[in-house]
Amino acid sequence: MSQENTAAKAAPGVEKKEKPERDIHNLGSSFIFKPNVIDDIHVKAELGRYRMRGFSLFKKIPHFDDLTFLPGTLTRFVIEGYREKCETKTILGPRAKRPMELDIPVYITGMSFGALSYEAKTALARGATMAGSATCSGEGGMIPDERRYSEKWFYQLIQSRYGFNPHHARLADAIEFFIGQGCKVGMGGHLMGQKVTDQVAEMRSLPAGIDQRSPARHPDWLGPDDLALKVEEVREATNWEIPIQLKLGAARVYDDVRMAAKCEPDCIYIDGMEGGTGAGPHLATEDTGVPGIAAIRQARKALDDVGKTGEISLIYAGGIRNGADLAKAIALGADAVAIGHAALIALNCNKDIEEADFPNEMGVEAGYCYHCHTGRCPVGVTTQDPQLRKRLNPDEAAERVYNFLHTLAVECQLFARACAKTNVHSLEPEDLAALTMEASSMAQVPMAGSQHTVGRPDMTRY
Amino acid sequence: MAELESRDSHDMGMHDEQLAGRTQQIFFKPSAEENFTYPGAYEVDFDKETEFDAADMSNKDVNLKIRDLMSQGYGSITIRNPGAKHSLGVCILNRLQLTFDGSLGYFGCGLIDGPNVHIKGRVGWSCAENMMAGTVVIEKNAGSTFGAALRGGDLVCKGDVGSRSGIDMKGGTIIVGGKTGMNSGFMMQRGRMVILGDAGQNLGDSMYDGTIYIAGKYESLGVDAVESEMTQTDIDWLEKKLSIYGLKAPNGVENVRKIVSGKKLWNYDNLEPSEKKLIL
Numbered sequence A: 001m002s003q004e005n006t007a008a009k010a011a012p013g014v015e016k017k018e019k020p021e022r023d024i025h026n027l028g029s030s031f032i033f034k035p036n037v038i039d040d041i042h043v044k045a046e047l048g049r050y051r052m053r054g055f056s057l058f059k060k061i062p063h064f065d066d067l068t069f070l071p072g073t074l075t076r077f078v079i080e081g082y083r084e085k086c087e088t089k090t091i092l093g094p095r096a097k098r099p100m101e102l103d104i105p106v107y108i109t110g111m112s113f114g115a116l117s118y119e120a121k122t123a124l125a126r127g128a129t130m131a132g133s134a135t136c137s138g139e140g141g142m143i144p145d146e147r148r149y150s151e152k153w154f155y156q157l158i159q160s161r162y163g164f165n166p167h168h169a170r171l172a173d174a175i176e177f178f179i180g181q182g183c184k185v186g187m188g189g190h191l192m193g194q195k196v197t198d199q200v201a202e203m204r205s206l207p208a209g210i211d212q213r214s215p216a217r218h219p220d221w222l223g224p225d226d227l228a229l230k231v232e233e234v235r236e237a238t239n240w241e242i243p244i245q246l247k248l249g250a251a252r253v254y255d256d257v258r259m260a261a262k263c264e265p266d267c268i269y270i271d272g273m274e275g276g277t278g279a280g281p282h283l284a285t286e287d288t289g290v291p292g293i294a295a296i297r298q299a300r301k302a303l304d305d306v307g308k309t310g311e312i313s314l315i316y317a318g319g320i321r322n323g324a325d326l327a328k329a330i331a332l333g334a335d336a337v338a339i340g341h342a343a344l345i346a347l348n349c350n351k352d353i354e355e356a357d358f359p360n361e362m363g364v365e366a367g368y369c370y371h372c373h374t375g376r377c378p379v380g381v382t383t384q385d386p387q388l389r390k391r392l393n394p395d396e397a398a399e400r401v402y403n404f405l406h407t408l409a410v411e412c413q414l415f416a417r418a419c420a421k422t423n424v425h426s427l428e429p430e431d432l433a434a435l436t437m438e439a440s441s442m443a444q445v446p447m448a449g450s451q452h453t454v455g456r457p458d459m460t461r462y
Numbered sequence B: 001m002a003e004l005e006s007r008d009s010h011d012m013g014m015h016d017e018q019l020a021g022r023t024q025q026i027f028f029k030p031s032a033e034e035n036f037t038y039p040g041a042y043e044v045d046f047d048k049e050t051e052f053d054a055a056d057m058s059n060k061d062v063n064l065k066i067r068d069l070m071s072q073g074y075g076s077i078t079i080r081n082p083g084a085k086h087s088l089g090v091c092i093l094n095r096l097q098l099t100f101d102g103s104l105g106y107f108g109c110g111l112i113d114g115p116n117v118h119i120k121g122r123v124g125w126s127c128a129e130n131m132m133a134g135t136v137v138i139e140k141n142a143g144s145t146f147g148a149a150l151r152g153g154d155l156v157c158k159g160d161v162g163s164r165s166g167i168d169m170k171g172g173t174i175i176v177g178g179k180t181g182m183n184s185g186f187m188m189q190r191g192r193m194v195i196l197g198d199a200g201q202n203l204g205d206s207m208y209d210g211t212i213y214i215a216g217k218y219e220s221l222g223v224d225a226v227e228s229e230m231t232q233t234d235i236d237w238l239e240k241k242l243s244i245y246g247l248k249a250p251n252g253v254e255n256v257r258k259i260v261s262g263k264k265l266w267n268y269d270n271l272e273p274s275e276k277k278l279i280l
């Protein structure tokens, strides 16, 4: 049909409007090969390797946003906000001789010195201490000032054993075995050559400047039976005093947690696929693991089923941004939550500070940066460059970390009180409803406005 | 407690880092030294000797007993009937002459810094893992992951060892009198491993650095592990080190072969296109 024939006829006396010419060749664009996918292939065709990046998950997955609270109205008696007490004290590893006692149910997760600058590490430690919370060394060993500034401190025992020192283990308040992390389950850590400075290399016994791709398996144990013995060894090493935590990337959570529980740790930490990273293959961060809302629920069920609830604490991390996420994670079954990138954002990540020039330095506007792996962090957080590090004032940063942690706790209380709890740990799945079928199925809570939980044979509550 | 400095953070801490002591890293500022005490490291006297029988004791009790004796200043301890219990002698963080009159289970003498240990029997998996300093000598055979992530000291097994020995090694010396299994020296970073017998597949796979000396045959080399020329320094060092433990290379140290890192994986991004296949 010609263009002419299809044009509507103008009424007499009315001026005929010019219609833009239709492009009969434009059928739309591919859902599969979107412009960014096309660009990705172009880049990889030149690079000949996978692409690295830092930061968080890029794609949309069922998430805490897909859940909502069902606060008290007439069926529940609400607790007065800001006035009546709502307990936030959190005890991790209650069976241990010296459990980890936190004032709030959130602490700073393990992020290595190397990935983070000295200023970032110490600011996190100081902020956490002010908030009555804890930090964790991460990979690559202890920096003494982090230990000194952290009132409560996890020491990480990671596959690579970079910088692992038994003297430092004896200084720890808890030991965390890194077995996996949510953003790249099944893989070891990464630190690109730019960040492997002389100092970082010396701490890790590596040649300076190499691209460090850490092992994915521990050197001295291979399966859960050996792990149980390894846990015992570390208990011997630390005098059977402090909690031992196993950090798992969320994959086959129900089975993994039951196996982990058999190793008799004090705490199990589950890292959802939302989890951030300092450096990882982009594809791994997008395409490994399961979402937090599914992982927490499965982990709690596993602990219940093996009779370890109340004995082994459950910690969740991955994509926690605010007190609502925190409260939802607790309601789904976590005893505490750890935060990574949200704390870095409190430090200044992605903030358009005066000294930084994001478009020129990183090629993106502030708010869109994910380039932690380059070591060129324009706000001094994920860099070892002395000039860039000066852009982070650790004194002010520590205060921001404290403010943020405190806010998370207060926001969490807000939901707990509204749901009629005098203790944030009393939040429960019954306080939640799902806004999507996926969230209902994964978190095993009913769809909002119904009693129907997707995936339950009788379509009722979990 | 020394004053914590909250100001001038850019200039503090890491810049005062120093490597000192035996092999432990002391990072902190001397002025703030009292902020750190190393718990669990005792002053002992080698001339103060004692022994006890571990037959009816749990591994926890044996370790507590060792610590208790060290806290009383005992510097030479002999343990009879260790009974291949796991995790015996872990995390001893001071000098000590320790003798096990028998065999150890998994993780024997792991995480130690300083003691001289003599094991008259065999050891299970992961003996002396993450050892920082000292010597551990085993008269018979050892299990897998022998000396995993070793950081310093000498770890000697006069018999055969299992697979993955010296995995993730970061320093120190491992000597194997007999043969070793597959993946030995996997991802080795520093240090030296001496194998007087044969080695299994993938010797030195993905090693970053360090040196493997092998007197026997190996089934295959791992990715990025290459043979290199022995130098006179290598020969002298080997001769001296082996003589300390009464060991000999079967065909003489001159015929020992030396394996080092090809260093191609150091910066994978910079490899030539044809070299990238290395990791397939």
Ligand SMILES: Cc1cc2nc3c(=O)[nH]c(=O)nc-3n(C[C@H](O)[C@H](O)[C@H](O)COP(=O)(O)O)c2cc1C
Binding pocket: A055, A056, A109, A110, A111, A112, A115, A116, A137, A138, A139, A140, A156, A178, A181, A182, A189, A247, A271, A274, A275, A276, A277, A278, A279, A317, A318, A319, A320, A338, A339, A340, A341, A342, A372, A382
């Ligand atoms: C910069 C950075 C460095 C990290 N380094 C480590 C590490 O050394 N060891 C580790 O177990 N996890 C590491 N992680 C992962 C975190 O511990 C945690 O699993 C994750 O960040 C949680 O997700 P979130 O960032 O969304 O809160 C790192 C994460 C970031 C962002």
Ligand code: SF4
Binding pocket: A054, A055, A344, A348, A349, A350, A351, A369, A370, A371, A372, A373, A376, A377, A378, A379, A380, A381, A382
């Ligand atoms: S601003 Fe720094 S910490 Fe934030 S994403 Fe960019 S490089 Fe990473």
